[in-house]
Amino acid sequence: MSDPFIQKQLALDATLTESDPIETAEWRESLASLLGASGPQRVREIMDVLSAIARAPDIGWRPALGTPYVNTIPASHQPPFPGDLATEERLASLMRWNALAMVVRANKAYGELGGHIASYASAADLFEVGFNHFFRGGNQGDLIFYQPHSAPGVYARAFLEGRLQEDDLAHYRQEISARKRGVKGLSSYPHPWLMPDFWQFPTGSMGIGPISSIYQARFMRYLQHRGLLDTSARRVWGVFGDGEMDEPESMSALTLAAREKLDNLTWIVNCNLQRLDGPVRGNGRIIDELEALFVGAGWRVIKLVWGSDWDGLFARDSEGALARAFATTVDGQFQTFAAKDGRYNREHFFGQDPALAALAQGLTDEQIDRLKRGGHDLVKIHAAYHAAMETTGLPTVILAQTKKGYGMGEAGQGRMTTHQQKKLERDDLIAFRDRFSLPLSDEQVASLSFYRPAADSPEMRYLHERRAALGGFTPERHSDAPPVPVPPLARYGEFAVKADGKEMSTTMAFVRMLTSLLKDQHLGPRVVPIVADEARTFGMANLFKQVGIYSFNGQAYEPEDIGSVLSYREATDGQILEEGISEAGAISSWTSAATSYSVHGQAMLPFYIYYSMFGFQRVGDLIWAAADQRSRGFLLGATAGRTTLGGEGLQHQDGTSLVQAAAVPNCRAYDPCFAGEFAVILDHGMRQMMERQEDVFYYVTLMNENYAHPSLPAGVEHDLIKGLYRCATHGPENDKGNSKVRLLGSGTILREVIAAAELLASEWGVAAEVWSATSFSELARDAREVERFNRLHPREDARVSHIEHCLGGATAVIAATDYVRAWPQLIASYVDAPFTALGTDGFGRSDTRAALRSFFEVDRHHVVLAALTALRRQGQLDASVCAEAIARYGLSAEDPPAWLV
Numbered sequence: 001m002s003d004p005f006i007q008k009q010l011a012l013d014a015t016l017t018e019s020d021p022i023e024t025a026e027w028r029e030s031l032a033s034l035l036g037a038s039g040p041q042r043v044r045e046i047m048d049v050l051s052a053i054a055r056a057p058d059i060g061w062r063p064a065l066g067t068p069y070v071n072t073i074p075a076s077h078q079p080p081f082p083g084d085l086a087t088e089e090r091l092a093s094l095m096r097w098n099a100l101a102m103v104v105r106a107n108k109a110y111g112e113l114g115g116h117i118a119s120y121a122s123a124a125d126l127f128e129v130g131f132n133h134f135f136r137g138g139n140q141g142d143l144i145f146y147q148p149h150s151a152p153g154v155y156a157r158a159f160l161e162g163r164l165q166e167d168d169l170a171h172y173r174q175e176i177s178a179r180k181r182g183v184k185g186l187s188s189y190p191h192p193w194l195m196p197d198f199w200q201f202p203t204g205s206m207g208i209g210p211i212s213s214i215y216q217a218r219f220m221r222y223l224q225h226r227g228l229l230d231t232s233a234r235r236v237w238g239v240f241g242d243g244e245m246d247e248p249e250s251m252s253a254l255t256l257a258a259r260e261k262l263d264n265l266t267w268i269v270n271c272n273l274q275r276l277d278g279p280v281r282g283n284g285r286i287i288d289e290l291e292a293l294f295v296g297a298g299w300r301v302i303k304l305v306w307g308s309d310w311d312g313l314f315a316r317d318s319e320g321a322l323a324r325a326f327a328t329t330v331d332g333q334f335q336t337f338a339a340k341d342g343r344y345n346r347e348h349f350f351g352q353d354p355a356l357a358a359l360a361q362g363l364t365d366e367q368i369d370r371l372k373r374g375g376h377d378l379v380k381i382h383a384a385y386h387a388a389m390e391t392t393g394l395p396t397v398i399l400a401q402t403k404k405g406y407g408m409g410e411a412g413q414g415r416m417t418t419h420q421q422k423k424l425e426r427d428d429l430i431a432f433r434d435r436f437s438l439p440l441s442d443e444q445v446a447s448l449s450f451y452r453p454a455a456d457s458p459e460m461r462y463l464h465e466r467r468a469a470l471g472g473f474t475p476e477r478h479s480d481a482p483p484v485p486v487p488p489l490a491r492y493g494e495f496a497v498k499a500d501g502k503e504m505s506t507t508m509a510f511v512r513m514l515t516s517l518l519k520d521q522h523l524g525p526r527v528v529p530i531v532a533d534e535a536r537t538f539g540m541a542n543l544f545k546q547v548g549i550y551s552f553n554g555q556a557y558e559p560e561d562i563g564s565v566l567s568y569r570e571a572t573d574g575q576i577l578e579e580g581i582s583e584a585g586a587i588s589s590w591t592s593a594a595t596s597y598s599v600h601g602q603a604m605l606p607f608y609i610y611y612s613m614f615g616f617q618r619v620g621d622l623i624w625a626a627a628d629q630r631s632r633g634f635l636l637g638a639t640a641g642r643t644t645l646g647g648e649g650l651q652h653q654d655g656t657s658l659v660q661a662a663a664v665p666n667c668r669a670y671d672p673c674f675a676g677e678f679a680v681i682l683d684h685g686m687r688q689m690m691e692r693q694e695d696v697f698y699y700v701t702l703m704n705e706n707y708a709h710p711s712l713p714a715g716v717e718h719d720l721i722k723g724l725y726r727c728a729t730h731g732p733e734n735d736k737g738n739s740k741v742r743l744l745g746s747g748t749i750l751r752e753v754i755a756a757a758e759l760l761a762s763e764w765g766v767a768a769e770v771w772s773a774t775s776f777s778e779l780a781r782d783a784r785e786v787e788r789f790n791r792l793h794p795r796e797d798a799r800v801s802h803i804e805h806c807l808g809g810a811t812a813v814i815a816a817t818d819y820v821r822a823w824p825q826l827i828a829s830y831v832d833a834p835f836t837a838l839g840t841d842g843f844g845r846s847d848t849r850a851a852l853r854s855f856f857e858v859d860r861h862h863v864v865l866a867a868l869t870a871l872r873r874q875g876q877l878d879a880s881v882c883a884e885a886i887a888r889y890g891l892s893a894e895d896p897p898a899w900l901v
């Protein structure tokens with residue numbers, strides 16, 4: 001029996017209670033002798049055979065998912081450490097200092113700035129081993145997701161690397177004042193929007209990093225399998241918190257990563273056992289829990305629990321006392337051990353039983369205090385990362401035990417409050433300096449001086465050599481992908497622009513355009529259609545056969561509908577990403593494709609089409625993260641609006657997505673009614689993103705309602721993109737004495753508005769201009785810019801907004817949409833004339849479209865009444881006219897209305 005680790009396991013198992021200890025001992029011994037005689041491979045074979053028998057239903061044995069609370073990689077299996085350990089430790093200490101100094105300085109100057117020290121203090125070694133040995137930099141480097149609260153450590157490294165200067169560090173969390181002083185200023189967390197040359201992935205919102213990392217790894221495979229780009233040498237690394245693992249997004253795609261054999265993906269979960277308020281699992285062990293979860297999901301799990309100092313203790317522990325003690329110690333207690341000194345640990349951990357006490361006998365209290373957890377031991381960390389790199393056929397998670405606030409001493413290590421600790425007293429700082437042997441005078445410590453060794457010092461030479469060997473610096477964000485030419489609109493959208501009264505839905509029009517675009521020689525291969533199990537709903541089944549559904553292992557079955565022209569075709573080079581019922585997954589895929597221009601230098605054009613209600617509302621934070629990453633692509637909110645989805649009712653009917661989209665700064669949101677409008681928006685968006693390479697993305701609503709689509713009037717494109725163009729005037733516009741109103745409509749409700757204009761003319765003698773309001777948010781964007789400009793440039797030749805240009809004068813405006821009133825009200829303060837908004841506030845209902853539009857008071861009759869009321873208030877009509885309209889159309893005056901909650 002060669003392996004001491006296995007010896008220890010056998011010893012530990014021997015302590016378990018069972019019915020026949022003598023028989024058990026015989027079995028154990030025969031296994032041990034088999035191991036000794038034939039080696040581990042033979043043991044595995046025998047165990048496979050035995051466990052197959054034991055799993056028979058009448059025996060019902062199941063293997064436990066967990067393993068003892070020790071390192072997965074025994075000391076005997078560690079590869080030699082390839083670096084200069086002492087230099088790396090000195091470098092890590094400098095990173096720690098500069099990161100700490102950055103946060104403490106910022107908070108000394110402005111107590112409100114915030115920042116975190118304890119997270120990076122726990123993660124520093126995990127980062128540094130990556131930086132010195134694994135994380136590949138450069139254009140085609142690795143994709144790395146950094147634990148957000150550890151950002152100061154990444155800045156500290158970039159400072160040593162010469163990529164950031166003292167002034168930048170001195171402006172941590174002060175982007176605005178920094179810029180005024182001509183320095184960079186460092187954002188709180190990884191934000192590609194704020195630091196576009198530096199950060200690739202925003203991780204500040206817990207859970208977003210984990211799920212994004214999986215889909216980025218998967219998208220690399222997609223690019224590879226479709227023959228678009230060789231991504232085989234690139235890896236995705238994610239360093240996440242153990243508390244963060246509780247987020248549903250963190251967990252939701254684990255099985256996908258295993259199913260698709262993403263061995264290009266490594267997660268490092270920094271198990272410092274604490275989150276913000278306290279222990280992650282005070283009464284349990286998070287590492288055990290995560291181990292079972294990840295093993296169950298099909299990942300390789302590498303537990304990195306104890307540092308090298310423990311190896312000697314394990315070697316001497318012939319009774320398995322350590323493993324036994326760990327098995328009964330919960331995380332809350334481990335945290336207390338982290339917070340207390342060596343003496344306490346001797347008494348309360350090693351003091352638990354005589355065997356343990358004997359193990360600690362040769363150690364001083366100081367040595368006990370310094371016993372490292374696995375995530376603070378560069379050699380052990382290296383062994384774990386190395387094993388992850390060697391793993392094939394499945395993703396790896398490294399569960400690294402660390403101490404939160406490591407090295408912060410009394411002031412923070414393992415303290416309940418350590419997460420938010422951002423101020424340290426002089427004595428604590430001096431203790432920190434001594435703890436990490438920093439080459440700083442008391443003065444330098446007291447003044448929180450940043451420290452960068454001389455350029456020709458061994459540390460700096462080493463640091464640069466390592467990064468050069470790994471391909472360059474990281475993180476680093478690039479955005480220099482070649483543009484992709486977009487075909488002329490006439491080639492794919494002619495049928496829509498010149499619809500000439502043809503009946504269709506805008507969803508059908510979109511699918512037809514998408515089908516054509518997929519055939520375009522240049523753009524076609526870059527198009528990434530994405531669905532979350534709704535392709536059939538949106539009439540996209542034709543694409544299954546045409547371009548195939550991406551599947552990393554092709555199609556291992558004969559599809560039931562194989563003879564059909566629409567048959568379900570999965571293929572390794574399939575183009576559609578069919579994400580199943582996971583909106584979070586689908587939007588993460590979309591983001592991967594939408595950032596490909598930056599991450600891979602290869603622009604892709606994703607179209608993710610979904611039930612609009614399950615977009616911004618369901619995965620709004622992931623969309624926000626996509627915006628932060630400067631995503632480029634189309635989100636298509638189908639079956640959009642509160643009333644176009646008829647019978648579906650409350651949870652499906654969307655009256656808010658456009659309002660949410662309006663709040664995302666780089667999102668261009670549109671609510672077109674007609675196919676021609678959609679085509680113009682699509683053409684404009686593609687040129688803006690693919691040719692001019694602007695960092696915007698589009699949210700466009702699509703409807704499933706069939707109706708006749710007119711041809712687009714000539715020359716309206718410019719206004720349409722600005723958000724408002726004139727459709728028609730109904731009624732005798734120039735007749736003197738005739739009242740006049742302006743009716744604005746968007747989405748399907750534009751059709752009600754057109755009908756209302758006809759009624760106003762025919763039944764009430766009122767002339768009405770009809771305007772298609774393709775985007776209230778674009779109108780508001782333009783108007784607020786103009787308003788601000790004019791405020792700050794008080795001159796005669798004031799700028800004129802598109803709203804003023806279109807809606808100038810006192811003519812009353814009625815705006816009706818299929819969304820809550822807040823959507824048209826985005827423009828209210830920029831309109832000088834009386835303004836009335838009609839919308840679909842309240843909960844949805846199931847009924848016919850006509851019933852719903854009447855219920856929400858956005859149908860033609862309510863538009864007419866709103867117009868007449870506006871004219872009455874302007875003194876142009878008598879109240880009796882309104883009363884007559886209410887009676888004629890049978891409008892409910894129920895008070896309060898049923899939709900008002």
Ligand SMILES: Cc1ncc(C[n+]2csc(CCOP(=O)(O)OP(=O)(O)O)c2C)c(N)n1
Nearest residue numbers: 119149204205206241242243244274275276
């Ligand atoms: C979605 C979201 N919810 C809450 C927070 C606030 N928050 C920031 S860090 C943190 C605790 C993080 O704990 P853990 O993941 O264990 O990381 P550690 O800092 O302990 O390494 C919380 C709750 C956040 N950033 N994002």
